Amino acid sequence: MIVASINAHYIVKPVSGKHFELFDRNFSTLFASDWQIMTMEKITEFLDKNADLFEEELFEFLRIPSVSTDSGFDSQTSEAGAWIAEKLSSTGLDTEIIQTNRHPIVYSQSKPVPGKPIVLVYGHYDVQPPDPLDEWETPPFEPTRRNGNVYARGATDDKGQLYTHIKSVESWMKTVGELPVQVKFLIEGEEECGSGSVYEFLDGQYDASIDKHSVSVSELLRSDIAVISDNSQFGPGRPAITYGLRGIAYFELRLTGPKQDLHSGAFGGAVTNPCNVLSSMLAALKDLNGKIQVPGFFDDVVPLSNREREQLANLPFDENGFRKQISVDGLTGEDGYSTLERRWARPTCDVNGIWGGYQGEGAKTVMPAKAGAKFSFRLVPNQDAEAISKSVEAMFRKMCPPGIKMELVNIHAGNGVVVPLESPFIEAAENAIDKGFGIKPVFIREGGSIPIVSTLKEKLGVDTLLLGWGLGDDNTHSPNEKFHLADFHRGTRSSAFLLDEIGKMKTN
């Protein structure tokens, strides 16, 4: 009875975590937990009531074609940044748009909560190019609801997943009136084209633009844990915490031969052909067993521990289902490793695009003047993207024959990372996902690269919780990208619980 009435008392006026310190440990713990149950019930109720509204808002966000890599979309990309900034400030956060040399950065923060950890949420409002357009069932920038998903470019990468954390914050503000911890948002518009500006920002190059806080960027972003949702669950209904990511080194190779296309009959055989040379260079990157041949490439690769190989082998991964999902009759990769190891824990080299000469209908007997390719390596933790770039350049220079001018552009790079599983924040995330999804998460690694994760560690010394709400078949970077709307809501709920869980922690 007493408990009930005291609960009632707490329910009528907002209470922030720190009040409970007044009570004796057991008593306060009792109340604290009671109070938090009530709070989370109210928050969950709020989230359920507003589910449709939140979807509409997300669709509005998805309609903005913020293709950051293509300068033809610059204005729409800024528009997406302004849109998300507006959402944050209308939620009651102190928000600003920081102009950069390319696409703006959005920074936003709630008010400090002394004695509690600070949470830094990172996300990006830009998207991949939508091409090939003719393979989309519905237009990439007209979000469409089909069998429980929303189809649109950016649905899962990263607009949909980022938005869960903003709605989670809103659910706290509109019910409790404040957050149990201070939350800071760092949202960029160049994740799909190398994150150039956010790195400049973290290097302090834009400190002048944030002087209203009269702090440096590292002080502004000071935090105890970073949270990023820009990846996938292990499978449908199997949420995961990703503790390992691959790095990347992405290049563009440009070869120039004669000043213009030549007749392959009159000149062929005596003039170096850039397309032939391009093929030889790209072929030399791997041997026939899929082993990368760049000198020194494996020097810093830490071998997988038996324990981890077992753990990966025990995950319920359906290789046939995987093959069917992408409809191929077989899989290839580095000799001696399983498909999951190849995807998550081993370095790779893929040609991402290739071009040169005549690509039209029929035959054109031309000796091309130019050829080029985009290719990238996925790196595992401890590999050094910069050293690898140097080695690739040296290797190609040695191969480059007379009659060819070679240019190797290092488009972007980031190192791989592994997050320590022992961290209390990992436990908090585990509990939050358990409550948000109704099932405990599995612990996985991922093949993709989120270079910002290693940068946040280097610049701010902060680890990152990688909480992917997406699915493996979301067609990220492909036509018909989608996001499962149930996961949009489960993710939002998990994020709200995560703030609650972290709110129970103390900082000293």
Add this chain to the structure above:
Amino acid sequence: MIVASINAHYIVKPVSGKHFELFDRNFSTLFASDWQIMTMEKITEFLDKNADLFEEELFEFLRIPSVSTDSGFDSQTSEAGAWIAEKLSSTGLDTEIIQTNRHPIVYSQSKPVPGKPIVLVYGHYDVQPPDPLDEWETPPFEPTRRNGNVYARGATDDKGQLYTHIKSVESWMKTVGELPVQVKFLIEGEEECGSGSVYEFLDGQYDASIDKHSVSVSELLRSDIAVISDNSQFGPGRPAITYGLRGIAYFELRLTGPKQDLHSGAFGGAVTNPCNVLSSMLAALKDLNGKIQVPGFFDDVVPLSNREREQLANLPFDENGFRKQISVDGLTGEDGYSTLERRWARPTCDVNGIWGGYQGEGAKTVMPAKAGAKFSFRLVPNQDAEAISKSVEAMFRKMCPPGIKMELVNIHAGNGVVVPLESPFIEAAENAIDKGFGIKPVFIREGGSIPIVSTLKEKLGVDTLLLGWGLGDDNTHSPNEKFHLADFHRGTRSSAFLLDEIGKMKTN
């Protein structure tokens, strides 16, 4: 005196070659030569007087964008055929347009001249695609006069060179009133896309369309020598007779991996990448010394004789000038052969075009679903294009890894050919060029392929005189294609003299 008056007598009324048979051998020969000098003076005068008019007509021809390989230009391609047919019939030749499964064939003939050889002139009214368009100084289909040249797609390949023979015939018809030999024209519209219809025509598939002649196609085209001007002089002011041509085998390779583009992070390393496989396949076509690696490729290659190697070595070929012309800092090719040997007398393998994945601005971390390439071999006489196609297919099938569907399309093929230097027609051509250009031609081979030459030999048993009026820097198949107008007129004159020279020959 008698001679003079009898000459006068002959000059007032047209005389055809055969009259002279009435006189006794010496006497007639004397008259014949006198009469012919007068005739060629009148013809030369006619050609000079109409030079500007002929250029205007050629420009009109060049304005028609007859890009045969691109179905978007089908109507314009037919239009070019109709245009050339109209020119021939207005010259007084019996002309018809033969409809085919693709682009029409134009056939035209003058009246028979018993006892004299029959000359078959082959040419094509279609042109290569003009792209890359932005590299043209003036639009490809707006012929422009610059420093003595006409710039336009098709200027030299083959509209300009073909037209010299039509004007040559006109010069005879409008002065002498008849030709000293029967001339037949076979003009196609698919030379730049494999000549499919002309081969069907030569196989007799369209005999029904020519039944007004109530003969088969081989009877219709029966001839003693073929003449083709679709190639180059050795250099400016150095006309040549080309006695050797390379053959060609042209392929399109299409590789398909996953059903759509995938994220290179999430899938890279475990899914076969079509772009990587494409590179390996194309790279495998040659070793690092430029030696072609297709099994059995060199089996039928006849080694160059020392005599021919000497002859080629003695040609005044300026290798530095050649390098500068195409602005490359060095040349590569098959080990152990000179640049001219590599260009004319050795087989080659060139990638003509390559594509796959993301070709846009910036970075897209995609694992492409598809990749493809066009590549072709230049073959020397005695190599068998068909056998080589089979060997390439087998080689690639062996290399094709799980997860990739491979398709190899044989776009077109033709064998190489060498014309015997002993033929009396070679001597006739040598004299005609001597008179038309004012200098004796050199004898060369060429790297390009004119598959029809080997077909004419196979189907009609007729050798071909390859009389190139073009130049090596005419940018055939490239932006800014040109034809030197002085050579247009010298070629026309040479063609007129050639009819005269052949008219002196008898057939038994």
